[in-house]
Amino acid sequence: MSNPRASYAGNDLKRAIIYKFFVKVLSFTVGLVFLFLCAKFVLSMFTWPTDNVIYRILLYPNDNPIMFLSFCWMIGLIIIVFIHWKKTIYYVDTIIEASNNLASSNEDFIQLPGGLKQVEDQMNQMKQSAMENDRLVKEAEQRKNDLIVYLAHDLKxxxxxxxxxxxxxxxxxxxxxxxxxxxxxxxxxxxxxxxxLINEFFEITRFNLSNLSLELSHVNLTRMFEQITFEFQPLLHEKKLDFQLISPNQLDMKCDVGKMERVFDNIIRNAISHSFSDSTITIDIKEESEGIGIRFENEGYTIPEEKINRIFEQFYRLDSSRSTNTGGSGLGLAIAKEMVELHQGSLSVSSADDKVVFHIYLPTLS
Incomplete structure (x- = not known):
C-alpha cells in the first residue's frame, strides 16, 4: 500500500520542478525579446556608418528577426534544460540518500537543500511516525513477553x-x-x-482479529444481559457486589451474538476486578440515534489520564503489579474494542470521582 504522505510529497516536488522550469523558460523568452527590441531601438536611434562593427552585428537580427530569435531561443532552451536536468538529478540523489536515513534506526532528522524544504518536512513527519510506531510495537512486544514470563512463573x-x-x-x-x-x-x-492461566496463554497466542468476520443474527439484548449478569452472581457474591440493569423490556438488535457476548463479558469482568467491595455495577441500555448505547458504571479508584489513554492497548494492564491474580492477560479490553469496531461501533472510557464508565455505541446494522 502506498504511503499518502510520500505520494503528496512526490507530487509537490514534481509540481515545483515543472513550475521552476517553465518560469526559467518564460523569463528567458521575455528577456530575449526585450534584448531584441532594445537592439532595434539602438539601431534606429543613430546614423551608423556601414563599416561599423556594432552596426553589422545589430543589422543581422534586425533583417532576420524570426531566424535570429528562434536560434537564440533554442540555444537558451538547451542550456536551461541541461541546468534543470542536472539540478533535478541532484534532487533525486539527495532524496534517495535521505530515504536511507528514513529507514534507519537513528533519530537524526533529515536535512535537504532549501528547494526541498516541504519534502524535508514531510519526510521528517514520516520518520517521526515510523519511530513512534516502532516504539509502540516494541513496547507491546515487551509487555507480551513480560506477561508470558509472569504467567509461566505463576503457573507454578x-x-x-x-x-x-x-x-x-x-x-x-x-x-x-x-x-x-x-x-x-x-x-x-x-x-x-x-x-x-492456561486459557490466558491460549488467548495470547491466538489474538489475531484481522481475519474476523461477523455472523449476524437478531437477539433480544435485554434477555442477553439478564443471562450474562446471572452467570456472574458467584463472582459478585465473592466481592459483595450488586448488579443494576436498566433496560427496556424488549430491545432487539442485529449483531454477532458470540462476539458481543465476549465484549460484554470482558467489560463486566474488568468492572468486577476493579470495583470497591459493597458497591453496585450499573448497566444502562438505551436506544440512541440510529443505534443502541450501553453504559457500564462501577465504583473504583479513578483511573489516571495516562492510563485512560492506554487502556485499550494490547497486553496493557491497569494493575501493573507482577502477580496475575489481580488481573488478566491485558487483552480483554483490546479485544472488546476490536470487536465493537468490527460492528462499526465505538467503545470509550472515562473516569472521575472514584467512578469508571465504559460506553458502547452500536449502530443499527442492515
Whole structure:
C-alpha cells in the first residue's frame, strides 16, 4: 500500500520542478525579446556608418528577426534544460540518500537543500511516525513477553499446591473426611486457577482479529444481559457486589451474538476486578440515534489520564503489579474494542470521582 504522505510529497516536488522550469523558460523568452527590441531601438536611434562593427552585428537580427530569435531561443532552451536536468538529478540523489536515513534506526532528522524544504518536512513527519510506531510495537512486544514470563512463573504456584494436596490425599490413607474434603476443595480451586492461566496463554497466542468476520443474527439484548449478569452472581457474591440493569423490556438488535457476548463479558469482568467491595455495577441500555448505547458504571479508584489513554492497548494492564491474580492477560479490553469496531461501533472510557464508565455505541446494522 502506498504511503499518502510520500505520494503528496512526490507530487509537490514534481509540481515545483515543472513550475521552476517553465518560469526559467518564460523569463528567458521575455528577456530575449526585450534584448531584441532594445537592439532595434539602438539601431534606429543613430546614423551608423556601414563599416561599423556594432552596426553589422545589430543589422543581422534586425533583417532576420524570426531566424535570429528562434536560434537564440533554442540555444537558451538547451542550456536551461541541461541546468534543470542536472539540478533535478541532484534532487533525486539527495532524496534517495535521505530515504536511507528514513529507514534507519537513528533519530537524526533529515536535512535537504532549501528547494526541498516541504519534502524535508514531510519526510521528517514520516520518520517521526515510523519511530513512534516502532516504539509502540516494541513496547507491546515487551509487555507480551513480560506477561508470558509472569504467567509461566505463576503457573507454578497453583500447580505446586495441586500436586502437594493430591500427594497428601494419596499418601495419607487414614485421613479424616473433613480434612479430605478440605484438601479436595483447595485442590479444585487451584486447578481452576491453573485452567484460567492456561486459557490466558491460549488467548495470547491466538489474538489475531484481522481475519474476523461477523455472523449476524437478531437477539433480544435485554434477555442477553439478564443471562450474562446471572452467570456472574458467584463472582459478585465473592466481592459483595450488586448488579443494576436498566433496560427496556424488549430491545432487539442485529449483531454477532458470540462476539458481543465476549465484549460484554470482558467489560463486566474488568468492572468486577476493579470495583470497591459493597458497591453496585450499573448497566444502562438505551436506544440512541440510529443505534443502541450501553453504559457500564462501577465504583473504583479513578483511573489516571495516562492510563485512560492506554487502556485499550494490547497486553496493557491497569494493575501493573507482577502477580496475575489481580488481573488478566491485558487483552480483554483490546479485544472488546476490536470487536465493537468490527460492528462499526465505538467503545470509550472515562473516569472521575472514584467512578469508571465504559460506553458502547452500536449502530443499527442492515
Amino acid at each position: 504456584t497453583p500447580l505446586t499446591s495441586v500436586i502437594g494436596y493430591l500427594t497428601l490425599l494419596h499418601d495419607e490413607q487414614e485421613i479424616s473426611s473433613e480434612l479430605r474434603q478440605k484438601y479436595t476443595s483447595i485442590s479444585l480451586d487451584k486447578a481452576i486457577r491453573l485452567e484460567d
